Amino acid sequence: MIRNRKKEALVALVLIAPFVASYGLVFIYPTIDLFILSFQKVPLIGEGSWIGLDNYERLPRDRRFATALWNTAYFVVLSVVPGTLIALAISLGVARLAGRLQSLVLALFFLPYILPVSVVYRIWDWTLNFQFGIAMHVFDLIGIDRIPIFKVTAWFMPAVALVTIWWTAGFSILLFLAGLRAIPQEIYEAAALDNASRWTMFRRVTWPLLWPVTALVLTIQLILQLKIFDQVYLFSQGGRPNDNLVMVYYIFQRAFVNNDGGRAAAIAVVLFLMVIVISVLNFQLMRFSEKRP
Numbered sequence: 001m002i003r004n005r006k007k008e009a010l011v012a013l014v015l016i017a018p019f020v021a022s023y024g025l026v027f028i029y030p031t032i033d034l035f036i037l038s039f040q041k042v043p044l045i046g047e048g049s050w051i052g053l054d055n056y057e058r059l060p061r062d063r064r065f066a067t068a069l070w071n072t073a074y075f076v077v078l079s080v081v082p083g084t085l086i087a088l089a090i091s092l093g094v095a096r097l098a099g100r101l102q103s104l105v106l107a108l109f110f111l112p113y114i115l116p117v118s119v120v121y122r123i124w125d126w127t128l129n130f131q132f133g134i135a136m137h138v139f140d141l142i143g144i145d146r147i148p149i150f151k152v153t154a155w156f157m158p159a160v161a162l163v164t165i166w167w168t169a170g171f172s173i174l175l176f177l178a179g180l181r182a183i184p185q186e187i188y189e190a191a192a193l194d195n196a197s198r199w200t201m202f203r204r205v206t207w208p209l210l211w212p213v214t215a216l217v218l219t220i221q222l223i224l225q226l227k228i229f230d231q232v233y234l235f236s237q238g239g240r241p242n243d244n245l246v247m248v249y250y251i252f253q254r255a256f257v258n259n260d261g262g263r264a265a266a267i268a269v270v271l272f273l274m275v276i277v278i279s280v281l282n283f284q285l286m287r288f289s290e291k292r293p
Contacts, residue, residue, distance in 0.1 A: 031272075037265035044261040055266035064242060065267065068250040071157060075228055075246060078161035080221045087169045087217065091176035092206075106173070113170035117230040124163050125150075125235075150235045153243045160231050167231075168224070172217045179213030180206070215286030222282055226275050247271045 038055055042048020059065050094106055112120065127134050130148040139146055149155045183206065191201050229248035236244045245253075247267065255264035 034265050034268055034272075037261055038269045040262045040265075042261045043259045044255050044264075048262060051262070055262050056270075058263070059266065059270065064245055064250060064253075067243070068245040068247050068267075071244065072226060072228070072246045075157050075161055076222065076225050078158055079164050079225050080218065082161075083165040083169060083221055084172060084214065084217050086165060087172035088176055088210075088214070090169065091173045091180060092202075094173065095177060095180045106177070109173055110170035112167050115167070117167075117234065120163065120167050121231070121234040128159065151240070153240065156235070156244050160228075160235055163235075164225070164228070164231055168221070172221065175213055175217050176210070179210045183209050211286075215283065218286065219279055219283050223275055223279055226271070226278065247274075 037048070039050060039052055040048040041051045041054070090109060094102060094109070097105055115123075125133070128136075128149050130136060130146055130151065136146045147155065149159045187205055187209075188201060191205055196204070227248055228246050229252065232244055232246050232249050233241075233252070236249075241249070248271070251264050251267050251271070254260045254267060
């Protein structure tokens with residue numbers, strides 16, 4: 001038995017060694033190097049000098065960092081919970097369909113999720129562009145003044161949040177549908193025998209049993225939207241990018257525009273810690289809410 005256990009342990013180590021090596025090379029080493037860079041004054045490529053906590057001490061006085069932090073938080077509020085609720089509502093509707101019709105409708109909702117961000121940008125630019133957008137021609141027909149949505153700061157984040165929800169809702173819908181199909185039909189049949197209304201079934205059966213999936217969707221969306229970059233970068237072209245900064249966009253500017261690798265690394269570390277702390281807190285709050293009677 002001892003010899004067999006040692007052999008099994010050796011086989012297990014051999015099997016997981018490629019994953020551990022690739023994980024260390026792709027994630028662990030760059031993360032450690034990122035933390036080290038954040039304590040240095042260093043260009044993006046080249047040698048630097050050790051300056052301790054200076055990069056972190058300058059962040060509270062950095063107005064663009066404050067703008068990026070606020071815009072990121074604002075975007076998360078606009079996209080995470082509304083996107084989750086919209087995906088839940090759509091999944092409840094799709095679940096009522098059957099056969100090929102259900103497959104067709106689900107495919108239509110999931111199709112945007114597989115599109116690259118450049119295609120998503122082009123679609124919505126054709127729709128909302130101030131000069132030639134389809135929506136602007138509709139505004140002209142009904143007598144509403146055209147709005148330069150992606151050029152006005154007040155409209156920019158809500159518009160990008162709308163685009164992001166449209167783009168990413170398909171995956172959340174799939175998760176909710178999987179959760180709905182895992183609920184035994186016998187529970188609904190028993191509730192129907194008790195003359196329970198649809199709202200009562202949802203509130204007493206569907207929602208409590210779907211809560212773990214909801215917590216998962218919220219956590220995934222929270223992590224994804226905290227790291228938003230592509231949409232903001234593309235839709236900011238020709239506008240006022242400094243007013244639309246988010247955390248990853250600011251890291252990009254510091255690293256590739258200002259060639260300040262140390263400051264960029266410090267901002268990246270702050271974002272990294274934010275994602276970890278907020279995700280853990282969100283997951284724990286979801287678990288606590290699930291356990292409440």
